[in-house]
Amino acid sequence: xxxxxxxxxxxxxxxxxxxxxxxxxxxxxxxxxxxxxxxxxxxxxxxxxxxxxxxxxxxxxxxxxxxxxxxxxxxxxxxxxxxxxxxxxxxxx
Numbered sequence: 452x453x454x455x456x457x458x459x460x461x462x463x464x465x466x467x468x469x470x471x472x473x474x475x476x477x478x479x480x481x482x483x484x485x486x487x488x489x490x491x492x493x494x495x496x497x498x499x500x501x502x503x504x505x506x507x508x509x510x511x512x513x514x515x516x517x518x519x520x521x522x523x524x525x526x527x528x529x530x531x532x533x534x535x536x537x538x539x540x541x542x543x544x
Contacts, residue, residue: 510516521527
């Protein structure tokens with residue numbers, strides 16, 4: 452009789468241990484799924500920010516835009532053309 456009781460207690464302990472391990476793995480799995488979801492959302496936010504910054508860079512690298520800012524905000528102008536005439540010394544005696 453004692454042997455059957457000890458065996459039943461042993462089987463019950465193993466069952467409880469396996470149930471505990473299963474519960475632990477299940478909660479870890481749920482936690483990892485939440486983390487993955489959060490990381491996917493963060494990745495989408497970063498990609499969106501990257502596209503926004505890339506469009507700003509493209510706008511700032513646009514030569515007509517740079518010229519417009521240089522003229523309007525920085526009051527820059529093109530230099531005046533100066534024509535030079537080269538006189539060769541060999542032509543003068």
